[in-house]
Amino acid sequence: MAGIKEIRTKIKSVQNTRKITKAMEMVAASKxxxxxxxxxxxxxxxxxxxxxxxxxxxxxxxxxxxxxxxxxxxxxxxxxxxxxxxxxxxxxxxxxxxxxxxxxxxxxxxxxxxxxxxxxxxxxxxxxxxxxxxxxxxxxxxxxxxxxxxxxxxxxxxxxxxxxxxxxxxxxxxxxxxxxxxxxxxxxxxxxxxxxxxxxxxxxxxxxxxxxxxxxxxxxxxxxxxxxxxxxxxxxxxxxxxxxxxxxxxxxxxxxxARMVAMKAASDNAKKIIGDLQLVYNKTRQAAITKELSEIVGGAAAV
CATH class of the missing domain: 3.40.1380.10 (ATP synthase, F1 complex, gamma subunit)
Known part of the structure; x- marks a missing residue:
């Protein structure tokens, strides 16, 4: 479960970064x-x-x-x-x-x-x-x-x-x-x-x-x-x-x-990274659930 927690922290960090770059993109567009x-x-x-x-x-x-x-x-x-x-x-x-x-x-x-x-x-x-x-x-x-x-x-x-x-x-x-x-x-x-x-x-x-x-x-x-x-x-x-x-x-x-274009690129890259991390998170979480079910089934069979 430590791996799941670490991935969740990374996702939150990238999401916060994307909020900043998106705000900077909008400000640069106005200026x-x-x-x-x-x-x-x-x-x-x-x-x-x-x-x-x-x-x-x-x-x-x-x-x-x-x-x-x-x-x-x-x-x-x-x-x-x-x-x-x-x-x-x-x-x-x-x-x-x-x-x-x-x-x-x-x-x-x-x-x-x-x-x-x-x-x-x-x-x-x-x-x-x-x-x-x-x-x-x-x-x-x-x-x-x-x-x-x-x-x-x-x-x-x-x-x-x-x-x-x-x-x-x-x-x-x-x-x-x-x-x-x-x-x-x-x-x-x-x-x-x-x-x-x-x-x-x-x-x-x-x-x-x-x-x-x-x-x-x-x-x-x-x-x-x-x-x-x-x-x-x-x-x-x-x-x-x-x-x-x-x-x-x-x-x-x-x-x-240039700042608007750079911040847009940063926001798009952050969105892509969030998607990749979310996929890894789901796979890791599914693997952990599958492992727990296997242990439960194995324990019940042993009894």
Whole structure:
């Protein structure tokens, strides 16, 4: 009977685990819808800012913003790694950290120094274990991206690029494709491509790619206040900050989708294990009953 009791305890334990994973699945499904709506709501702003900035640069080709200047030689780069604060979301963090590690080793082989900014606790832990140069960080981002908190972390990288301390800045994040698919992406943030391509249109773009760049069929003219240079400077800064905000929003949508799928898989596996344990329990219990009956019959026959 000790075996029956042990199996019953295991069944109860798995049932409790399934209740937890089922609850987490439902919570993730609710948060996923909100995260996807938030992610999609930010895209029109980014598209419009990109269109205006591209038109301004076409109207004033004589002025080149520091964010647009290509460096002749890449000696040092900055990487902004976007991950989640919590786990239990499948291989989401593993995929982006594996891609970042591969790029990090490639930079080292080329003799390029790399400095990191961590957005998310999982990325911070990974970079700390790796022993990298960490210049800024921001964790506990919550369920909704807060631009004011992100600006402080990424400003370090932006200022270093303008000052010439780094020759390029890259953004490592998960791009949301659909509920079942999230792609780890390593895109160049600075210097910006001449056409201001949308880096989230296609996953992993090479430096300077212009896919998704806005195409204008008409000439554009604006009334500037106070002047064109100030407007372009402020607009490109907002554009870069918007890219980071969009990256965090995409990663949060990917997180909730991946967690929902992972918890559903865990709940389904728990249900299967419960069924298997229940079958073993029934067989063991039947065997014990059969044994007792055999002993009773044997004892009666002996009398």
């Amino acid at each position: 996923m819808r909100k995260a996807q709506e938030r992610m999609r709501a930010g895209r029109p702003y980014a598209i419009k800012v990109r269109d205006i900035a591209a038109n301004l640069m076409q109207a004033h080709p004589e002025y080149r913003h520091p964010y647009l200047l290509e460096r002749n030689e890449i000696k040092s780069v900055g990487v902004v790694l976007v991950t989640t604060d919590k786990g239990l979301c499948g291989g989401l963090n593993t995929n982006i950290t594996r891609l970042t590690l591969a790029r990090y080793k490639a930079f080292q082989e080329q003799g390029v120094n790399v400095q990191f900014t961590a957005l998310g606790n999982k990325g911070l832990s990974f970079l700390t274990r790796l022993g990298t140069t960490l210049v800024s960080q921001e964790t506990q981002l919550g369920d909704a991206p807060n631009l004011e908190r992100l600006i402080g972390a990424i400003k370090v990288q932006l200022d270093d690029f303008v000052a010439g301390k780094v020759d390029a800045v890259y953004l490592a994040t998960n791009r949301f494709v659909n509920t079942m698919k999230q792609e780890p992406s390593f895109i160049r943030l600075l210097p910006l491509p001449s056409g201001l391509a949308d880096p989230f249109q296609s996953g992993d773009q090479e430096p300077g790619a212009t896919e998704g760049a806005p195409k204008s069929e008409y000439g554009w003219d604006y009334i500037y206040e106070p002047d064109a240079k100030s407007v372009i400077d402020d607009l490109l800064l907002r554009y870069v900050e918007g890219l980071v905000y969009q990256a965090v929003a995409e990663n949060m949508a990917s997180e909730q989708s």
